[in-house]
Amino acid sequence: MESETAPNGFKRPFPALTPAQRYHLDVLGYVVIPNTLTQDEVGRLLEAMYRLKRDLLASNDPAKAVVRGCRLSRYRPHHLHFAHVLETDPALFDYLTHPRLVGMAEELVGGTVRLEESEAILNARDPEADLNAPLRYGFHTGTRPDIGTYTENGLYHCTFVKTLTNLTELGPEDGGTVVIAGSHKVRCKREDIVACAYEDRSLIHQVIAPAGSTLLFGEALIHATGQIRSDRERVIVIGGYTPTMFQAWNGQEPSPEFVGRTPEPLKPLISGSDRWRWQQRHRSLDMPAETGP
Template sequence: MNAISSPGEFTELDRFMFESWGYLVIPGVLTDAEISECLAASIRLHEAAGTTGWAQIGRGFETEPALERLIDHPAVLPKVRALYGDRFILQSAWCTKQPALGGMGGWHQDGSGAYDFKKLGYPIPLLQLRASFLLTDQSLPRTGNMEMIPGSHRSQVELPGAIRAAKEDVPVGHVICAPAGSVLFFHNAVWHRTFAHDGDYDRYTMHYIYSPPWVRCSDRFENNPEFLDRTTPTRRYLMGPFARPDAPFGAGYPVEFGEG
């Protein structure tokens, strides 16, 4: 059982499933050729960095055109806009590698180590909307899948600490099985973890995280000016260098008063 969506439009059914479960699975987003290009780009990034074990690398879109093209992919961007409106940024982009024969990850919610999103209110607000492009096949369990707990973004209580510490199974865990080229689209507050990977090859996933425009980027302290100069207007906008309608922050007051 999956909350299956189609590329492109965020339909009324999409909204119902996303609000109920906290995530969608979008099969058939990338062609075989695109999968190969993105996988090769991901391997290059990790080989250049000399990563070992489980690892993630940010801002690969600056040097890898295949990964840059996913920033505003037409299968995903309309869904992001439907949830955020027209003002949001690409908060980060992480290329993750789970090594061959990798074990279970730990249960967690996405967020900030500097400030727990749960402090902001209930339900935890949508501050990091993630689109994860699967670059290796995850059609079967134990291939480095993501395991989600449906609807947990609405829970008023945390997953018990003992279960998190021991990385134990929970009876409501849902292992996402989908072929390479699919996208897992989910809310930051859904409890999830990386499932075991029994294969003799490294598993790669490319994650794009979208946030409100005032959230600080987490894969970069500043944008690469050369990348901004050569990329498209839409992607430049998603990097965040656009005029804010409420700047200066004293919006609604005379400028001279705000400057005082």
């Protein structure tokens, strides 16, 4: 298998998924790849996230504070949602430009990508949640099957893709992301699909994975934050990727200074500078995954 080595030398695997992982992604709309990060990478990222949390909460008004380009888009004592973590720490930059993870995103997009957003969530059990009530989730999507998805070589592709990596272990009670399996292809009203999933809860799949594992999915899949029922805090880091001609999420465009400091081979990924020079690339199901150097 040959790698995508752009003239600028940023090498990532193609395809990044094994045929079985790709099939899982096609059928269910997501795949969880265990242990994509080493323990050292997870440790560096956790340190960076705890430092960022400390620095943001040290401000007089954490809901409005901006630290190293990052702000809290959701601020409740048990749930912090960080927007634009890209510029906050080299560990986050390394995560968002991780060749294997970018390769996974490119495989699902079907071509070269730009970073569209960089986020993180640090959450714990909601002290007000009634753990005996039937579970309800904040189900949502970032695109729709008839707008943001297409088929090539018989395989599903999506133009808005996320990699969610958990830095803490996720057991069944630890609030891993939940998804409605198969909803990435169903062209029906979202509320109707959600109603079906509440009626047959086997359709709701939850991430259970060791720390350092990555959930890959396209944003047409209906998904939500899971419910934490344990005493364990959850920390996840999120990369959003789109074709190169798309825009970054509102308020998540990298600063010109940061782009200026970014190594040349990674600039198109970080800044979207390739714009309409999008290079499409589609695998077939039988291609084995390219394993890294």
